Amino acid sequence: MNKTLISCQGISKVYLKGKQEIIPLNELDLEIIQGEFLALMGPSGSGKTTLLNILAGIDSPSKGKLYFNDQDISQLKRRQLTSFRAKNMAYIFQLYHLIPVLTAYENVELPLLTHRMSSKERHKRVCKALELAKIADRADHYPKQLSGGQEQRVAIARALVTDPPLIVADEPTGDLDQESAQAILTLLKSLCTDLNKTVVMVTHDPKAAAYADRTLFLEKGVLITGDYNVVH
């Protein structure tokens, strides 16, 4: 039985737009287990990205506690949170967000530059990540020379290279054709089954969500269904 990786306790997020309060997340409780593939669904504006950002340490909750491996990260300062992200999480974006001036190899190498590591070790890790993402043959290509699916594979390699326990993905297949989308989803799924990574994925597409071990529905900042069927 895998242990709990993330525990959210009464998490709320409040944004101020002038005098108006926007509450995209309201008193949310959630447990995420090491090695599970979790899908987050919900209508537009329901707070999915906000939740994902908080889980990924991009944003901090306004209220509540967020435990990551039993460490409370909800109170960390921006600088500390950045270091924490470097070690523990990776983000996969809908539009890949690769650095256009760097090759696929260099893009994947980037996160390692925030770690102390010999260049030999770095090289080994980048090659391994590119292979895991099945994109090693395009290592020397620049992002604009790659298809969307290939770009997303590079982004996945970039996420894997630091070997973080958590990978979050915001509509990672939202911009891909059916075939590429399926390949990417299969790849994400294999990260959980083969490498014991925890993947939290936001998606609009029920077919994509079907790849997940569990799907949660958000509406107006509240989780409405907790379909709990851990495969492991």
Place this chain on the structure above:
Amino acid sequence: MFTYTLMNLVKSPLRSLQLFASCFLVFMLILLASSFQESMSSSLKFNSDDKNVILLGAGSEESLERSEVHQSAIAAARTIPGIKKSFDQSAVSPEIHYNTVLQFNGVEKEALIRGVQKNALNVYPALEIQEGHFPNSGQVMLGRFAWKRLGLEPSELSIGKSIIFEKQEFTIVGTFAAPGTLMESEIWINLNDMISLTQRDSISSITLRLDQAEFDDVDLFAKQRLDLQVAAISEQAYYAKVSSFYEPIQFMAWLTALLIASGALFGGLNTFYAAVESRKKELATLQAIGFQRSKLFLSLYGESLLIHLAAYLFAIASAIYFFPMVNINFGSTFFSLGITHIQIFFGLALAIVLAFVVIILPGWHCLHPPLNNTLND
């Protein structure tokens, strides 16, 4: 990370070039203005000797060329006690400073000529005849940089060549050096020739070299001998006055340079802003990956610094190479532009500071807002 810094420059060569060009323009203009001021000031500074006093026509103390002194003042000046003497000759140099048009090999050139007696050598100890001898009647002697001021080749003014002055032919018989002074760009002829050619009955000035006497003694002499209608001014005071006369021109040079430079600077600033702004999302991604903002700011600074340093080096190299070729003939002064160590040092400091200044605003704009805003908008 250095690769990232570098590739951002290499991968958009047009933008980098544009930034380089505007930085280069800024440095070049500032170097030009500072060189103009520096070189002009130093061309005037070294003329003065604290032991020399000039007697000028009363009421025309502002210009050697316009001053008129009656010849009877020469003998009177020799009687001032405490003037330097060598071999019984008082160090008193009656002179005519004359702006005219000369002919060299059929080519007409404007030139400043000084009519002098051999005694001038006692008054200007810095002056040294390098080649040939002091001119007798029908002869001239040239400062070693006279060719520059005339815009001729040194070979056109070598000893033995001739010059036409007021339809009379003069032979070049000597060259002299007087380091750092304007005399080095002058043409000297015999005072008697000058008097007869210009049909003047007066001279321009009398320069005296003090020994035991002080300036006040000469000043007193000038004030007591009202009949001579002369005024005494120390050489230092005279050239300080000339210098201050040129200050507004130096100011205008700076103003013009700074106006154009700030135009170029704003152009550069704008390009930098757009360049960084277009990478807003990229910078957010790098933060998401785990790069601290300080490190990203440093990377932006690195980019900016590389461009500024490259532009600075190119500007300094161009200035060192080209400036000495620029000869400026300006009223009573003449100089070539030069680059001093101080300019090199300040230029470098400016490059380092400017590189920082231009990224403050775009850097702040991209790195300050909450990460989720820049990442998701």
